[in-house]
Amino acid sequence: MSDHRESETRERMARHWLAAEQPVRAYIAGAVRSFSDREDLLQQVALTVARRFDEYDEQRPFLAWALWIAKSRIIDHYRAGGRRPQLLSDTLLERYAESMVRHQETFSRRREALEDCLERLPERSRSMIQRRYHEGLNIEQIAAAVRSTPASVRVTLFRIREALAACIDRKLASDVSKWGPK
């Protein structure tokens, strides 16, 4: 491959990967339990995508192709060395990937809406989200940090997420009614 073509291919692939990485991460997180296993799998998927990029048909959605690779890696992960049973069967993994591709249409708008919704959160809720996602604390650690119980932290986080999801839905619905479908 000439230097120029190789550089073009690499750029195309990097662009595709940047757009798909978050949904691929979310897909793996929904199918695999531990944080470290999720990171390992993401890197395996990234490597496979890079190695097999010449097999990718540009006429088809990149995310669907990347998720197909992720699905195979997840199945391998569960089958290697007698792990616990898969949370999602092979058929469900397929359905989950289809759902992820459908959600991709609205993913960037939902992400932007989330930023606005986060601004409106009360300080205490925002601090809880910060501890959970930005400082990477687990439920027990958050409970210790805020002098509460893990059960109470779980309930609070659940309510915050519900509030954020509802806020995002409202914003998207209002965008659609104001500007028409994007």
Place this chain on the structure above:
Amino acid sequence: MHRSEAGFRRIEMGAEMIDESLKRQIDRWLDDDLPEADEVTLCQTLASDPEAIDFLCERALLHQALANSGAFVGEISESVCEAGPIEQRGESRWRSVRGRVVRPLLWGTVTAAAIGLLIVSMAFVPEVGANPARLVERTLAEFRDTTDRCYNVKIEFGPAFRRGPFSGRQARFDSELWVRGESFIQTFDSDGQSLVWGRDVRGAVWFSVTADSVAIFEASEIPAALQELCDVRTLHLPTLLESLLRDCELRSVSSDRGISTISARPRVGSVAKFLNAEIEIETDSLLVRRVTLQRGGDRRATATTSFVLEQVTSVDDSMYDMRSHLREGAEVFDGGARLRRRAELFREFLQRLRVPQAPSLRSSQTSEESS
């Protein structure tokens, strides 16, 4: 109605129809907080309720967006400028950039994203695999100390070492070693007796010769000889990889079918605990498949220890708990009392490692007592 709008409403309606307890279970799963017992229930519900998969998808995307909020690639440089030094991150507040709320960077997420992109880019550069130091560096950076790795360990003693006072030594000595982070458990079949030792999550080192008794050294009281033994007999990969990078000249021996073999020779004056080492790394997964260490003095190898990866899996925590390897009611000798007996057990353990056929100190004691 436009397709995306229709899809959105359907999903929204679906989410409303989802039972709240299922939503909570899905959140707990995504938080890596769901008890194992509830996994089966969640698994069954996801299989039987088509809307549940859509909700899982929506929620996984929300968790992902929350973890990444304000850390989008286009904003990285501005956020880095605003975030200030890492030490101050805990006190920082979210700031507004271009009308958006951003947070001080979550370095882990950004690093992981950068690594993902880096991997994608690097896969096109063939010489990456051929650079042994870079491969060892990547292996060290990607090392996960939460997985359980099982190695078959073989120690082969050189002929010179089996003469004279060491003539009782077996030429080869096999054992099974399980490692998770700092913890390990190693079992030997020593002349029909099961010899076992390990380090638990607190850092205490323990060993047992007969499963009827155990000697324990807490992390703060481990003698130098025992520490030395931990270093050379068990495989603490971060320590080894750091030593390879710091103390050795690295040379690529071969690279075939995704496996790179690297040879390491300590630089003059280095503190490496081996004469030379060879390490096999899977270039895709960065798993260390085999390590061979030659030990000895005056540039002559006295023993070769090889660690061959048997499996990478997840085992129960009890594997590293000494109680799982002892008989019920086993005597415990720790730093609290009977220090002499603990020292004797340690001596016996070392002797068994060196000369498996040596008579047990305890049995010789018993016969002395009876006579």
